[in-house]
Amino acid sequence: MPDLTANCAGIESPNPFWLASAPPTNSGEQIMRAFDHGWGGAVWKTLGTPIQNVSSRFGAIHHQGSRGVGFNNIELITDRPLDVNFREIEEVKKHYPEHAVIVSLMVETKEEWKEIIARSIDAGADGLELNFGCPHGMCERGMGSAVGQEPAVNERITSWVKEYSTVPVLVKLTPNVADIVPHGLAAQKGGADGVSLINTIKSIIGVDIDRMVIEPRVGGLSTNGGYCGAAVRPIALHMVAGLARDPAFQLPISGIGGVTNWRDAVEFILLGSSSVQVCTEVMLRGYRIVEDMIEGLESYLREKKVDSVAALVGAAVPTFSEWGDLDLNHETVAKIDPETCIGCYKCMVACHDGAHQCIFPARDDSRVPIVDEAECVGCNLCEIVCPVEGCITMVEVDNGFTPASWNDHVGDGKTLRPKKGAH
Amino acid sequence: MKELPRQRTETLFTDRKGAYTRQQALVEAHRCLFCEDAPCTRACPTHIDIAGFIRKIATGNLRGSAGTIFESNILGRSCARTCPVEVLCVGDCVYNELGVPPIQIGKLQRHATDAAIEAEWSYFEAGAPTGRSVGLVGGGPASLACAHELRRLGHAATIYERHERLGGLNTHGVAPYKLKADIAVEEVDWVLSIGEIDVRTGVEVGKDLGWEELESAHDAVFLGVGLGADHRLSTPGEDLEGIVGAVDWIERMKTGQVDVSEVRSAAVIGGGNTAIDGVRELLGLGIERVTLIYRGDDSGRSGYDHEWDRAKREGASALWRAVPVEYEGTGRVERIRCARLDGDKRPTGEEITVDADFVLLAVGQAKLGDAIAAALSGVESEGGRLVVDESGALGRPGWFAGGDASNGAKEVVNAVAEGKRAARAIHEHLGGA
Numbered sequence: 001m002p003d004l005t006a007n008c009a010g011i012e013s014p015n016p017f018w019l020a021s022a023p024p025t026n027s028g029e030q031i032m033r034a035f036d037h038g039w040g041g042a043v044w045k046t047l048g049t050p051i052q053n054v055s056s057r058f059g060a061i062h063h064q065g066s067r068g069v070g071f072n073n074i075e076l077i078t079d080r081p082l083d084v085n086f087r088e089i090e091e092v093k094k095h096y097p098e099h100a101v102i103v104s105l106m107v108e109t110k111e112e113w114k115e116i117i118a119r120s121i122d123a124g125a126d127g128l129e130l131n132f133g134c135p136h137g138m139c140e141r142g143m144g145s146a147v148g149q150e151p152a153v154n155e156r157i158t159s160w161v162k163e164y165s166t167v168p169v170l171v172k173l174t175p176n177v178a179d180i181v182p183h184g185l186a187a188q189k190g191g192a193d194g195v196s197l198i199n200t201i202k203s204i205i206g207v208d209i210d211r212m213v214i215e216p217r218v219g220g221l222s223t224n225g226g227y228c229g230a231a232v233r234p235i236a237l238h239m240v241a242g243l244a245r246d247p248a249f250q251l252p253i254s255g256i257g258g259v260t261n262w263r264d265a266v267e268f269i270l271l272g273s274s275s276v277q278v279c280t281e282v283m284l285r286g287y288r289i290v291e292d293m294i295e296g297l298e299s300y301l302r303e304k305k306v307d308s309v310a311a312l313v314g315a316a317v318p319t320f321s322e323w324g325d326l327d328l329n330h331e332t333v334a335k336i337d338p339e340t341c342i343g344c345y346k347c348m349v350a351c352h353d354g355a356h357q358c359i360f361p362a363r364d365d366s367r368v369p370i371v372d373e374a375e376c377v378g379c380n381l382c383e384i385v386c387p388v389e390g391c392i393t394m395v396e397v398d399n400g401f402t403p404a405s406w407n408d409h410v411g412d413g414k415t416l417r418p419k420k421g422a423h
Numbered sequence: 424m425k426e427l428p429r430q431r432t433e434t435l436f437t438d439r440k441g442a443y444t445r446q447q448a449l450v451e452a453h454r455c456l457f458c459e460d461a462p463c464t465r466a467c468p469t470h471i472d473i474a475g476f477i478r479k480i481a482t483g484n485l486r487g488s489a490g491t492i493f494e495s496n497i498l499g500r501s502c503a504r505t506c507p508v509e510v511l512c513v514g515d516c517v518y519n520e521l522g523v524p525p526i527q528i529g530k531l532q533r534h535a536t537d538a539a540i541e542a543e544w545s546y547f548e549a550g551a552p553t554g555r556s557v558g559l560v561g562g563g564p565a566s567l568a569c570a571h572e573l574r575r576l577g578h579a580a581t582i583y584e585r586h587e588r589l590g591g592l593n594t595h596g597v598a599p600y601k602l603k604a605d606i607a608v609e610e611v612d613w614v615l616s617i618g619e620i621d622v623r624t625g626v627e628v629g630k631d632l633g634w635e636e637l638e639s640a641h642d643a644v645f646l647g648v649g650l651g652a653d654h655r656l657s658t659p660g661e662d663l664e665g666i667v668g669a670v671d672w673i674e675r676m677k678t679g680q681v682d683v684s685e686v687r688s689a690a691v692i693g694g695g696n697t698a699i700d701g702v703r704e705l706l707g708l709g710i711e712r713v714t715l716i717y718r719g720d721d722s723g724r725s726g727y728d729h730e731w732d733r734a735k736r737e738g739a740s741a742l743w744r745a746v747p748v749e750y751e752g753t754g755r756v757e758r759i760r761c762a763r764l765d766g767d768k769r770p771t772g773e774e775i776t777v778d779a780d781f782v783l784l785a786v787g788q789a790k791l792g793d794a795i796a797a798a799l800s801g802v803e804s805e806g807g808r809l810v811v812d813e814s815g816a817l818g819r820p821g822w823f824a825g826g827d828a829s830n831g832a833k834e835v836v837n838a839v840a841e842g843k844r845a846a847r848a849i850h851e852h853l854g855g856a
Contacts, residue, residue, distance in 0.1 A: 345459035
């Protein structure tokens with residue numbers, strides 16, 4: 001059986017699936033139930049000076065019948081007394097010594113950091129996560145993303161924390177920056193043991209067009225919130241991979257952002273995450289999703305003949321290249337399987353209106369569209385819109401040209417194949 | 424039009440395909456693939472932009488959705504209920520190819536069109552008056568669609584209808600679990616709301632008003648007369664009490680009351696859709712034993728499979744390869760003596776007797792084309808149907824036809840398509856572009 005245990009920055013857990021610091025990790029009772037369902041770790045809802053929240057707090061995007069494909073919140077850090085939180089952390093660790101409990105923290109002064117770190121470690125925290133990412137509310141008070149957006153401040157506070165902490169420290173990064181790399185490097189310089197990313201993206205989830213008020217509504221007003229859920233996954237994957245491939249960046253990564261199932265989690269692992277954190281999907285469907293995540297990951301490892309999660313970490317990172325190094329002579333064309341085609345002509349309209357006008361109606365009554373392969377640029381759009389799995393495939397064409405990237409062409413004068421669809 | 428009585432036997436029936444809630448409609452609408460050159464639209468005789476109207480339901484643009492439907496089919500509301508979608512749009516949904524349940528287009532169309540008519544949204548205005556006038560004979564779907572289109576084009580329209588109410592079979596003949604007369608009448612009013620469609624009910628052209636008189640009163644004529652009375656087969660005993668024509672009986676059930684409380688077992692003679700409707704209606708009214716008697720095989724009946732499958736689920740039985748040779752009983756029919764037929768519908772010499780104290784004759788209706796052709800030179804008929812060209816024109820200049828009278832008895836949606844097509848041809852005939 002493949003080894004599912006995870007070790008992210010020295011924090012060990014029975015599997016790589018951690019609950020992210022958020023409403024699902026608000027209390028000890030919740031986290032214990034989550035562990036019973038199979039979660040390997042939990043990052044406690046951020047502790048700091050308890051705040052008061054607004055109602056309502058959440059908004060969501062529902063797209064063509066799918067509810068909550070994007071999600072945002074304007075909730076702040078814990079609103080529960082610190083004493084209660086620490087007592088519960090202790091209780092959780094007493095009952096679940098093998099599971100990882102990471103305590104998320106957000107305070108202001110060095111003294112406050114010192115005190116809250118000591119209490120967290122006393123309570124049994126296996127690790128700390130510094131919330132430098134929250135993009136709403138707390139940043140107005142000089143914390144959260146206000147810290148994460150300034151590499152110098154990030155590095156300074158990280159170094160304070162490292163001064164006091166005897167357990168591993170993860171710095172949680174905000175995606176609300178132009179380039180994630182300097183922020184990961186700042187955490188590294190500050191002495192962090194690892195980073196976790198992404199936190200939520202600054203967002204307005206929508207506008208109630210009947211009331212003409214931004215959502216989620218707090219009376220007649222709203223504010224920017226933090227965007228998360230399945231829709232943000234591509235942004236998160238890019239930032240995770242961006243750090244993972246940077247030669248100067250050496251820290252372990254806990255990947256976060258739109259993970260809904262084991263497949264999404266595998267993507268984060270393949271791009272360099274040694275643990276994966278989940279929040280929104282649990283908010284939408286409950287802790288029970290982890291059962292399938294564990295089974296799915298295990299089957300995947302068996303199928304790929306990989307004996308541990310650790311051996312999978314970062315396996316796809318080397319495929320993250322610069323555009324200039326992509327092979328311009330690599331050629332694919334769309335092939336439509338007439339046996340499985342249902343004749344919806346979605347590929348045809350997509351190609352005509354959104355691509356390169358090379359798919360045409362059937363000449364007979366079969367309604368199987370015809371691809372003009374001489375014009376097909378291999379863009380994938382038809383395959384994307386096709387409702388039939390496997391009906392349209394992008395087939396590699398042997399055009400006789402040896403590989404040549406733009407950089408090869410400009411630098412070494414390598415020959416590029418003639419352009420297609422550029423008339 | 425005369426108001427419908429509130430007490431009608433048809434109100435005992437519930438809708439076979441009920442209304443969607445907003446949420447159900449959204450779920451179904453979101454499933455639609457939004458095909459290009461969609462097969463469902465091709466299958467629709469009125470070529471409604473189905474993917475287009477469904478997408479508008481999905482986005483909450485219900486008003487626009489219904490507008491898309493009405494633009495192609497002004498009787499979209501009744502067609503949503505009466506169309507045999509299983510063999511038209513839904514039957515051609517590409518999801519069938521994928522083994523996925525096809526989109527319930529009829530129910531979505533009902534959702535949009537019900538909303539529009541209930542909210543009294545208006546979409547159409549009469550065109551600038553052309554000074555030309557068209558007489559339309561028959562007030563069913565073909566004439567209504569034709570008259571509405573003519574009004575949009577600015578022509579005056581007068582509908583002559585022998586019944587007290589317009590709507591044709593929608594009002595008088597469609598099975599009540601599909602469409603009830605009050606909805607049909609409401610739709611008629613909505614169609615007439617384009618304004619200045621002159622309605623003359625209780626007028627039978629050819630009897631109350633001469634054909635030449637009609638011709639001289641108008642610049643063009645549209646014949647949407649449908650079919651005539653139920654056929655009878657002159658079988659011995661056919662005049663016993665309890666033996667009625669199906670279309671006649673259905674009309675009484677829909678616009679008034681029929682009493683079948685004493686009926687214990689019923690038979691319906693015929694194998695078409697009217698026969699199957701009759702079977703399902705009798706079962707629906709609580710008659711336990713209802714037998715379809717048809718001279719051909721199950722595979723030879725012209726009634727739709729999906730309808731007969733439902734009838735069987737509701738408890739119908741059938742006697743195939745049999746034809747009544749005598750209705751027996753004293754005063755009232757008690758049993759039917761039938762001859763068994765072979766595969767070529769020839770008597771085998773065997774007989775079988777079926778108990779029945781109520782019999783619906785659904786063996787076709789009179790076709791009116793021959794009589795009209797005889798009365799009007801230039802107008803031709805073939806097998807009782809009026810012969811029209813591809814624009815709906817009859818052989819007599821200025822005369823057009825559509826619906827059951829010329830297509831031999833198809834669906835409401837065909838009548839609508841043909842009525843609208845004829846309106847365009849009439850417009851051209853009257854010198855319009």
